[in-house]
Structures are given as structure tokens and as C-alpha cells.
Amino acid sequence: MPVRCPACEGPLSVKVLLCPACGTEVSGRFAPNEFALLPREHLEFLRLFVKARGNLKEVERALGVSYPTVRARLDALLKALGYEDEEETRAGRLEVLEALRRGEITVEEAVARLKEG
Numbered sequence: 001m002p003v004r005c006p007a008c009e010g011p012l013s014v015k016v017l018l019c020p021a022c023g024t025e026v027s028g029r030f031a032p033n034e035f036a037l038l039p040r041e042h043l044e045f046l047r048l049f050v051k052a053r054g055n056l057k058e059v060e061r062a063l064g065v066s067y068p069t070v071r072a073r074l075d076a077l078l079k080a081l082g083y084e085d086e087e088e089t090r091a092g093r094l095e096v097l098e099a100l101r102r103g104e105i106t107v108e109e110a111v112a113r114l115k116e117g
Contacts, residue, residue, distance in 0.1 A: 003037050034081050042077045049074065 026057035
């Protein structure tokens, strides 16, 4: 299902649902769930992850990549879904502030890093 308008790149919403068995149509404005909005590469990774029952070593073997690569892909998927770990985010912010306190980065750099998340 396309999720972006081909003309302006804005988000698309679902307007009509159709029952293929009886032809009943339900009209309205329906928002797709977060999984429907995933890019293909994240969706394929998610399918493999579920098929492997969450076993990252099994995903590693299936993809033929290293464990850190699998972890990075999982982290990217979680971020795309908006499921970032709050503790990880907080730790990253503290790290930026500590680097600023030690004079390793400028205020501008710290602001930019904090905005990136």
C-alpha cells in the first residue's frame, strides 16, 4: 500500500474499506498503523525477526551478516516505529551534556546533537 502522495509526498490516509466477499464498502478516514508505514527493508527485517521468534543469532545466520549489524537493523526498526528506549535516549543526552561540560564540544554542537535525538 502506498503511504506517500506521488504528487506532493504528503502522507496518505485510507478512505474506503471493501469486503471482497460481499462488496460492502465502509467509508471514512482511517489512519494506517505504524507497521503499514514501514519502508520495505524494515518490514522484511521485522518479518524475519518474528519468524526467528526474536532470536537475533538466528536472524544473523539467515541474513549472513554480523551480530552488530543485526542489532543496528533492530535499533533502526525500533526507531522507525517510535519505540526508542527512553533510558538509551536519556543516556545519550547525558553524554552530550557531559561532553559540553568538559569543553569537548561547543554549545552549538550540543544543541545540534540533542535535536538529532
